[in-house]
Amino acid sequence: MLFGSPINLKMNDAEVVYYPNFFNKIDSDIHFNNLLETINWKQDTITVFGKTHLQPRLTAFFANNNHSYKYSNIVMSPNPFSGNLLEIKNIIETELSIKFTSCLANLYRDGKDSNGWHADNEKELGEKPIIASVSFGEERVFHFKHRHEKDQKLKLILQHGSLLLMKGETQKYWLHQIPKTQKNIENRINLTFRIIA
Numbered sequence: 001m002l003f004g005s006p007i008n009l010k011m012n013d014a015e016v017v018y019y020p021n022f023f024n025k026i027d028s029d030i031h032f033n034n035l036l037e038t039i040n041w042k043q044d045t046i047t048v049f050g051k052t053h054l055q056p057r058l059t060a061f062f063a064n065n066n067h068s069y070k071y072s073n074i075v076m077s078p079n080p081f082s083g084n085l086l087e088i089k090n091i092i093e094t095e096l097s098i099k100f101t102s103c104l105a106n107l108y109r110d111g112k113d114s115n116g117w118h119a120d121n122e123k124e125l126g127e128k129p130i131i132a133s134v135s136f137g138e139e140r141v142f143h144f145k146h147r148h149e150k151d152q153k154l155k156l157i158l159q160h161g162s163l164l165l166m167k168g169e170t171q172k173y174w175l176h177q178i179p180k181t182q183k184n185i186e187n188r189i190n191l192t193f194r195i196i197a
């Protein structure tokens, strides 16, 4: 494993670590191409503030139990882990000494795809959700903002093969998003490994 050095982000009320090169370039290319081809990517319809629209990205959900994931009025039923996704899960679990049950996968097809401000604070993730978020493909900007302290913001670029680990009270005090970009870019895959009781 090629870690670079993990970076502890300096954020109030949060525990966030960024591993720029969790996977090396060769493995990252292989995982990216395989996940792009083999995952059954779908565009879901979501309801936010009473309005129904297509999600601005494709998604898929995986778990090693039968617990579905509910957010923004959608219920995602799990597919079993297999192939490269299972391999990635095993590597992350070994390196972090954490066992995950589930993975929400996101495919951002171009700069118009995005993920609006939110926290991953659904009840089934527990009091202090642990989320390991792996990125492959095009780099995208990731924003954090504190819910109460308006001057507390952070921007980072999630590079090919990186891992962003969020734990502690991060989801309680901070929101995050992947904004749209005008840049002419192609696919980015993001895997958010979670523990869903």
Ligand SMILES: O=C(O)CCC(=O)C(=O)O
Pocket: 104, 106, 115, 120, 133, 142, 158, 176, 178, 190, 192
């Ligand atoms: O694409 C990303 O890096 C973030 C994804 C995310 O926040 C989520 O799926 O909850």
Ligand SMILES: [Fe+2]
Pocket: 118, 119, 120, 176
């Ligand atoms: Fe999230």
